[in-house]
Amino acid sequence: MEDVKGIEHFESAVHAFEQKTPAFYLNRIFFGRPARIILLLLFILAILLPIFYIAMTSLKEPIEIRTSGALLPRGQITTINWVKAFANVPLVRYLFNSTVVAVISTILVLLVAVPTTYSIIRFKTGGWFLPAWILGTYVMPPIVVSIPIFAMVKMVNLQNTLAGLILVHMMANMPIAVWLIDSYIRSIPRELEQAAWIDGYSKWETLLRVVVPLIRPGILATGVITLILSWNEFLFALILTYGVKSNTFPIGISRYIGEHGLQFGEMSAAALAGIVPIYILVFLFSRNLVEGLTRGGVKG
Amino acid sequence: MNATLEKYTPKLMVLPTFLILLIISLVPLIYVLGISFTNSTIAKPFNDFIWFENYKKAFTDEVFGTSLVNTLIFAFTVTTIQTFFGFILAFAMQRERKLSGVLRTLALLPLFTPPVAIAMIWRLIYDPNQGMLNYYLTKWGLTSGVIPFLGDKSLAFPSIMLADIWQWTPFCFLLCMAALQSLPRDPYEAAMVDGASGWYVFKRLTLPMVAPQIIVIFLFRLLIALKVFDLIYMLTFGGPGNSTQVASFYLYRVSFKQFQTGYGGALSILVLILISVLATLLTKGREAILKRVE
Incomplete structure (x- = not known):
C-alpha cells in the first residue's frame, strides 16, 4: 500500500522536474552545489572571524585599538600587548x-x-x-x-x-x-x-x-x-x-x-x-x- | 583467596566511582537539603532552623522567577537555533569531501575555546567604542549611533545568545553529521533509480530516518544549555537590571556574593526539581514522537 503511494509520489516529482516548475528551481537553489559551497564557506568564516579578530587586536597599537574597531591593523604591528600581558x-x-x-x-x-x-x-x-x-x-x-x-x-x-x-x-x-x-x-x-x-x-x-x-x-x-x-x-x-x-x-x-x-x-x-x-x-x-x-x- | 578476589573484582572496579558519586552528588544534595531549612550564611552553616521559610521566600522572589524564565528562554532558543543550523550545515556537507576534512577540525575550535576567552572575544566585538560590530555598523551606515549591545536591557540577552550560538553550533553540526552518516544507503539507491528529486528524498527519506537522532542531539544540548553560567558571569553579570539573570548565576549570587547559603540551598533544591521534571517530560515527549514516526 505504502509502496504504491510512494511510487506515485516519485512519478509526480519526476514530472514536476521535467516541467521546470517552481519546485525544480527551489531544488536547484537549495540543493545545488554553489549553494552548499557558499553555506559552508560562510560557516568557516563565522568560526574563524572572532578568533582572527582578537589575534589581530593583540597585534595593534593600544592607541589604535582605542580609536578604531577595524578588523585589520592599519598602523604598525606591535608585540607590546603580549609583552605587557605577561609583565x-x-x-x-x-x-x-x-x-x-x-x-x-x-x-x-x-x-x-x-x-x-x-x-x-x-x-x-x-x-x-x-x-x-x-x-x-x-x-x-x-x-x-x-x-x-x-x-x-x-x-x-x-x-x-x-x-x-x-x-x-x-x-x-x-x-x-x-x-x-x-x-x-x-x-x-x-x-x-x-x-x-x-x-x-x-x-x-x-x-x-x-x-x-x-x-x-x-x-x-x-x-x-x-x-x-x-x-x-x-x-x-x-x-x-x-x-x-x-x-x-x-x-x-x-x-x-x-x-x-x-x-x-x-x-x-x-x-x-x-x-x-x-x-x-x-x-x-x-x-x-x-x-x-x-x-x-x-x-x- | 584469589577466587574471592576475582569474584569481587567488578565491584572493586566501580568502587572509586561509587565513592566519587557519594562525595559529589549524594552527600552534597543531603547537605543542601538540610541547609535549605536553616537561616545559614557562609560563615555559620546550619544556623537556626526555620523550616520552610526559605521556600516561602523563594515563591515571592521575583528575581528568582525571572531567572528561571530566562534560563528556559535561553536554553530553548539557543538549542533550537544550534540544532537547526547544525543540521542544515551537516546536510550541506554530505557531498563535499574536501571541505569536510577541514570543517571537522575547525568545528572543534569554538567548542573547546575556554569560555573565559570566548567572553573576552565577544566583549571586544560588542564594545561600543573599540569593538568591531559597532565600527562596521556605523561605517556602512547601518546604524546612526553607537549601540551598547551588552548594556542595553533588550539587546544584552540576544547578544549573549549569539556568543553561545557561535560556541555550540559547531558541536551540533558534528553530531548531526555523525547522525546523517549513520543512515542506511539502500533506500537512497532505490530513490535514485526512481529518479526522485532532492527535496522529495530529503522530506520522505532523510528527515524521518534521522529525526530520532536529531531529537537526542536537541535534548543533549538542551540539558547542557540549562547550566549556562560562564558567559553570563563574564559578559553581563546578570545585568543590566536582571535582564540576563539565569538560574545558575542567581544561585551563585545568593550563595557566594550575598552569603545566604541557606536561602541559596532552598533555591538549589527548587532548580533541581524543575530540571528533573523538565528532563522527564522531555524524554516522555521524545518517546511519544518516536511512536508517531513509526
Whole structure:
C-alpha cells in the first residue's frame, strides 16, 4: 500500500522536474552545489572571524585599538600587548597552575573511569541504577552542589590549593569520561575477552591487556576532552581558588577585566595565551576528538 | 583467596566511582537539603532552623522567577537555533569531501575555546567604542549611533545568545553529521533509480530516518544549555537590571556574593526539581514522537 503511494509520489516529482516548475528551481537553489559551497564557506568564516579578530587586536597599537574597531591593523604591528600581558599579570603562573590541574586530574579521571565503565558494561555492576546516577550527576548544574563542595574542600583544608581543585575536577569530569568511554568498550567483541578468561587471565588482566589496548583511541579522545574541560573550567576554580598561588588561567584572566580596566590589547594577548595550547591539542588530535564526541553524543 | 578476589573484582572496579558519586552528588544534595531549612550564611552553616521559610521566600522572589524564565528562554532558543543550523550545515556537507576534512577540525575550535576567552572575544566585538560590530555598523551606515549591545536591557540577552550560538553550533553540526552518516544507503539507491528529486528524498527519506537522532542531539544540548553560567558571569553579570539573570548565576549570587547559603540551598533544591521534571517530560515527549514516526 505504502509502496504504491510512494511510487506515485516519485512519478509526480519526476514530472514536476521535467516541467521546470517552481519546485525544480527551489531544488536547484537549495540543493545545488554553489549553494552548499557558499553555506559552508560562510560557516568557516563565522568560526574563524572572532578568533582572527582578537589575534589581530593583540597585534595593534593600544592607541589604535582605542580609536578604531577595524578588523585589520592599519598602523604598525606591535608585540607590546603580549609583552605587557605577561609583565602585568602572572600569566605564566596561571598557565602553569592550569596545566598541573588539567594533567593530573585527567590521569586520575582515566584511572577511575576506564575500570568503572568496563565493569558496568561487562558485568552489569550496579544494574540500571549506577549508569543513571552517573548521567544524572552530569546533568545536574554544578552550582547546585557548590556550597557543600566548598564546605567539604574547606573541611579537609584543601581550599586555595591546586590539590583541592585537582580532586574536584577529577570528580566533576568522571561522569562525562564514563559516558565517552562507554561506546568504545561496547564495540569490543565479547569473544575476545572470553578467550582471555579461558587463557587464565583475571578480570583485571583482561582489562589491562586486552580491553585497554583495543580502546586506546577512545582513551586518548576522552583524555584530551577531559584535559580541555579542566583547563577551561570556571565555576569551581572561581569558588575554590583565590590567589596567584592557585588561580588557574580562566580565573586569572577574568580578574584581568576588573583590575586593569578594559585594556583590550593586553586582554586579547592574554586570552590567546590560553587558547593556543588548546588549539594545538585540537589540531593534533582532531580525528580522535570528532570520533569521541560524536560516538557519545548520538547514541539513543 | 584469589577466587574471592576475582569474584569481587567488578565491584572493586566501580568502587572509586561509587565513592566519587557519594562525595559529589549524594552527600552534597543531603547537605543542601538540610541547609535549605536553616537561616545559614557562609560563615555559620546550619544556623537556626526555620523550616520552610526559605521556600516561602523563594515563591515571592521575583528575581528568582525571572531567572528561571530566562534560563528556559535561553536554553530553548539557543538549542533550537544550534540544532537547526547544525543540521542544515551537516546536510550541506554530505557531498563535499574536501571541505569536510577541514570543517571537522575547525568545528572543534569554538567548542573547546575556554569560555573565559570566548567572553573576552565577544566583549571586544560588542564594545561600543573599540569593538568591531559597532565600527562596521556605523561605517556602512547601518546604524546612526553607537549601540551598547551588552548594556542595553533588550539587546544584552540576544547578544549573549549569539556568543553561545557561535560556541555550540559547531558541536551540533558534528553530531548531526555523525547522525546523517549513520543512515542506511539502500533506500537512497532505490530513490535514485526512481529518479526522485532532492527535496522529495530529503522530506520522505532523510528527515524521518534521522529525526530520532536529531531529537537526542536537541535534548543533549538542551540539558547542557540549562547550566549556562560562564558567559553570563563574564559578559553581563546578570545585568543590566536582571535582564540576563539565569538560574545558575542567581544561585551563585545568593550563595557566594550575598552569603545566604541557606536561602541559596532552598533555591538549589527548587532548580533541581524543575530540571528533573523538565528532563522527564522531555524524554516522555521524545518517546511519544518516536511512536508517531513509526
